[in-house]
Amino acid sequence: MKMELIQPFINAADAVLAQGLKSPISIGSLSMEEQTYRRQGVAALVALSGDIEGRIIFDLDPQTAVRVASRFAGSELPESDDLIRETVCELANQTVGNAITALNDAGFHFRVHPPVLHTSEHGMKGTEDTEALVMCFETSIGNVFMNIALRYNLRRQGERTAAAGS
Amino acid sequence: MEQFAPVRRSKDGQPVRYLIVDDSVFARKNLARMIETFGGQVAGEAGDGMTAITEFERTNPDIVLMDITMPQMEGIEAAEKIVRQHPEARIVMVSSVGYQENIVAALQRGARHFVQKPVKPEVLYEVIKYVLGEDGSVAHAAGAGV
Numbered sequence: 458m459k460m461e462l463i464q465p466f467i468n469a470a471d472a473v474l475a476q477g478l479k480s481p482i483s484i485g486s487l488s489m490e491e492q493t494y495r496r497q498g499v500a501a502l503v504a505l506s507g508d509i510e511g512r513i514i515f516d517l518d519p520q521t522a523v524r525v526a527s528r529f530a531g532s533e534l535p536e537s538d539d540l541i542r543e544t545v546c547e548l549a550n551q552t553v554g555n556a557i558t559a560l561n562d563a564g565f566h567f568r569v570h571p572p573v574l575h576t577s578e579h580g581m582k583g584t585e586d587t588e589a590l591v592m593c594f595e596t597s598i599g600n601v602f603m604n605i606a607l608r609y610n611l612r613r614q615g616e617r618t619a620a621a622g623s
Numbered sequence: 624m625e626q627f628a629p630v631r632r633s634k635d636g637q638p639v640r641y642l643i644v645d646d647s648v649f650a651r652k653n654l655a656r657m658i659e660t661f662g663g664q665v666a667g668e669a670g671d672g673m674t675a676i677t678e679f680e681r682t683n684p685d686i687v688l689m690d691i692t693m694p695q696m697e698g699i700e701a702a703e704k705i706v707r708q709h710p711e712a713r714i715v716m717v718s719s720v721g722y723q724e725n726i727v728a729a730l731q732r733g734a735r736h737f738v739q740k741p742v743k744p745e746v747l748y749e750v751i752k753y754v755l756g757e758d759g760s761v762a763h764a765a766g767a768g769v
Contacts, residue, residue, distance in 0.1 A: 476741050529741075530653055543649035550647065550692070551740045554719020558739075561722035569720060571646060571692055 462509060462607045463590055469555035470594060470603055477529040478596055485595035497602050499541050500575040501549040507567025511607035514575055515549035521599030546572040627748050629662025629762045632685060639759060640666035642684035644675040646693040654688055657744045661751065672696025679705050686751060691718035699729050706733030713754050717742060
């Protein structure tokens with residue numbers, strides 16, 4: 458597990474949730490997954506390509522998503538499928554955006570793809586060089602799951618090493 | 624949601640008109656609610672850069688709030704195209720991706736400012752006042768204030 462890749466996402470999720478929900482967040486569980494990912498509720502996937510490749514999945518049950526949206530908006534919002542999907546996608550978008558800002562400042566360059574709904578029961582399987590971490594953020598209005606599977610782009614890493622040595 | 628002293632257009636005292644560009648409806652709604660608390664008015668919305676250009680032509684807004692990562696055409700490219708045609712356009716980039724080269728690219732291509740998501744209303748309010756400059760004025764209505 459390469460924490461230098463994972464930590465920015467944990468920090469970003471913590472910051473985005475704490476600011477949007479206006480309440481403290483705690484990490485309830487954290488585990489490495491070698492099995493394929495099993496979706497908990499409504500999930501959004503953000504893909505990264507560049508020096509680091511992989512994907513981040515945000516996963517909330519629908520009721521939690523409505524409560525999160527209402528907290529972010531500052532008023533009660535009526536439940537709808539669109540609202541639930543939008544909330545999960547925007548949560549993923551904001552967290553990943555903040556995390557890659559930190560990683561970019563550390564010298565990594567990559568492209569973020571817009572979030573897409575992850576509708577299949579399973580996600581990508583972690584491989585030998587792809588860390589897959591599942592963590593649960595416990596909030597006052599429900600649990601938010603984040604699944605991270607990232608790896609260094611070995612071709613890019615080789616180019617960076619060669620450039621540094623030349 | 625917190626209320627702010629309304630920001631009006633100096634030339635006619637009318638509400639500032641905004642074009643909100645973001646591929647997330649959720650994000651657009653949140654920004655629209657903030658704008659209401661600033662005393663502003665949503666002139667139009669767009670979910671991608673291409674639509675943003677046509678909506679700008681249609682609505683001629685005072686300020687554009689523009690996301691960066693969007694399908695079809697990204698926000699920085701859309702900002703550049705708008706400013707090329709309308710050098711007076713005031714575009715504020717609003718994005719979760721806030722690293723320096725992104726910000727510099729946006730500013731070099733005509734954006735006036737950058738606000739990172741998650742957006743804090745008090746930050747956006749100050750940025751809007753700054754970007755409007757003398758073309759905006761704060762109406763000190765009774766009961767309103769930060």
